[in-house]
Amino acid sequence: MTESFRYAGATVEIVEAATILAAARVNPVELLRRATFPPPVRRAELTVSSAGTAAGPVHVFSAEISTSVSDLPQKERIRAVVLGNDPVGTLLAKRIEAGDPIATRIVDGVGTAAVAAYRKLGLDRPSAGAPDREPETAVLADATAGLQAAVTYQADGSLVRLRAEVPRDDVRPEHLTAMVRLVLQAVSELLPPSSEPLAGRRYVISRESIPRVATTxxxxxxxxxxxxxxxxxxxxxxxxxxxxxxxxxxxxxxxxxxxxxxxxxxxxxxxxxxxxxxxxxxxxxxxxxxxxxxxxxxxxxxxxxxxxxxxxxxxxxxxxxxxxxxxxxxxxxxxxxxxxxxxxxxxxxxxxxxxxxxxxxxxxxxxxxxxxxxxxxxxxxxxxxxxxxxxVPKPDEAGRAEIFRKMIAQLAAAHEEPGFTMFADGLDLAELARLSHGMTGADIKEALRRVQLAKAMQDARTGGMVDPITQHDLADSVRNLLGLP
Structure with missing residues (x-):
């Protein structure tokens, strides 16, 4: 079931809200992680989780909205300092996005030096005579769902936090919808005045927003x-x-x-x-x-x-x-x-x-x-x-191809980053499925584990610059596991 509505000019779609709330009982569910917003907002994150209180278990809706470069992860901070908006910075940014390891090393190296220089000059410390002020607090409410969120505004306006709790037995999809509205309201307040500050944007809140990689x-x-x-x-x-x-x-x-x-x-x-x-x-x-x-x-x-x-x-x-x-x-x-x-x-x-x-x-x-x-x-x-x-049978050939596809995609999502590619292009999953006749999902996982270990050991011996995992690597691992020549 998908709910769609418009807010501040943006189209918002919430897919299977009940499923998101159910999943949050077990593990925190992070939403809006890949969403982009107009400047000066650099990120907005919404998390749904579960917690125990004296009154009983509750669903917790928490959000953070940041306009500060310093609030970004270290790699993104360094790149923001180095890349800037000039033509060279734009070119480097495109090369990094394409996975160029040389461009990545250049930016990371220059960025590290820049951060060290800022620290040595004392530019990373607050200005003297400007003591920290206490954060301001307020309440945002959605009357339709009866949801109230406590809001904390950083004194310099660089960070806004929202938090709302609903008893687990009372939580409904309408509460998630209300919290999304309140987050977008807080974002809009940080943008330049406009009747539709988010015009033309589309935000999808769905299972696709839930991290797909299972570390355990x-x-x-x-x-x-x-x-x-x-x-x-x-x-x-x-x-x-x-x-x-x-x-x-x-x-x-x-x-x-x-x-x-x-x-x-x-x-x-x-x-x-x-x-x-x-x-x-x-x-x-x-x-x-x-x-x-x-x-x-x-x-x-x-x-x-x-x-x-x-x-x-x-x-x-x-x-x-x-x-x-x-x-x-x-x-x-x-x-x-x-x-x-x-x-x-x-x-x-x-x-x-x-x-x-x-x-x-x-x-x-x-x-x-x-x-x-x-x-x-x-x-x-x-x-x-x-x-x-x-x-629960052993997978057939089509099933084994799907298992290879999903396991490889999960590993790539977990480990690949700019400058590091885990799997080579052109993998023939149909051929791997044919070679792995009779194997179970556990067997396929073991075949991948052996290839990962071999690459990691090679990396440790050579100090890096190891080629990605190829079709030949995977096929050899499958044959070895099956005892084939």
Missing amino acids: TQEVTLDQVGGLADVVGELRQIAVSFRHPEAMARWGARRPQGILMYGPPGTGKTMLSRALANEIGADFREIRTPEILDKWLGGSERNIKQIFRDARRYRVPTLILFDEFDSIISYAGAGGDAASQAINAVAGIFKQEMNDLIEVNPNVIVVATTNFPHRVDDSLIRSGRFDVKIS
Whole structure:
């Protein structure tokens, strides 16, 4: 769902505001990072995050608007000092934007010398006789959504900060829209007087504004999953049902309480579980075998009861993952020895606890993953306990090409910068997909890791000037991983 409106001459589009708010429950969501504004505004950033307060959890909307060069990151500050607006500066700026390493070194070197000279002359210190003044404060409000933002103005006018809080249970897409309006209002106040100071500009607030690079699996999103379009589509539907309880209640519908994901090792079942939690905006709790199985009689049963007792008390959306589910309750009903009886006891309690979990606490969804679905008794995963069963297969050739594309794009976005290119042009992803027959997403990630390590070691030995990763490098890594000549 996209909302569009005009403000100060600019067109603003907010795409899937509910999804942005849900994602902010787990990780801060940064918006407007790539937006540009008329001078003197150099940057405006809006962040949506979650925080705990004495009154309960809240969504925090915070923004910073800067007109100061000194407030930019160090590299941008240096370049702003050196490049200027003269023809040489413009030429250098274009060369840097094109990734010219020589131009980058020239500017960085001259810029460093310039900053050192400023510091030596004392020009980086505040002028004597001009003591710092206290920042001014005010309040901006949007009457439509009932949102009030506290505003702090730096005394010299170089920095404006806005902050608003809304209780998590009360937050709505209208609050995000209101905060965007207030940020644009604060920006407009810093611009030259005009009836439409942002005329002709377009700002899109969407998932594309959310950083796509996951530095850890905790931050992975469904958008980053490649080669599993059908699986991702099904998980998106589950996330929608979780995020819209009012629609479920209106129709008397019950969203899935449990999901079983099964398939070969390395196909991304655990990653998909984390991505689903982030899509919902849920906390993530992973249960591993040692947390349940206990060598003492009755210990395992107590552990499983405690896990579900805690689950009934969660007051925020929570995804509970039972990874390697078969190792916890495998072969239920088989055998009459003491070990089998203990396993049966754990499985029996698991069934009882799952029976009414969704009625007691609809904030919780349970995901179980296994490489060996035949080891799990059918009564454990019947409908009503695990309503959705998803096969996560090895990717086909088209899927492997998509995995290569997404992983390479994420690595480039994370590490490339002016003067450093990680991957060469002309990569043939279709050929890599053909060569990697039978590989999983984990295998492809390992092939890339080996190439990255080889390039890093070469860089360490030579002191830089290493060629980007080529098609030949990637193909060799795939062949070596598969044991091919």
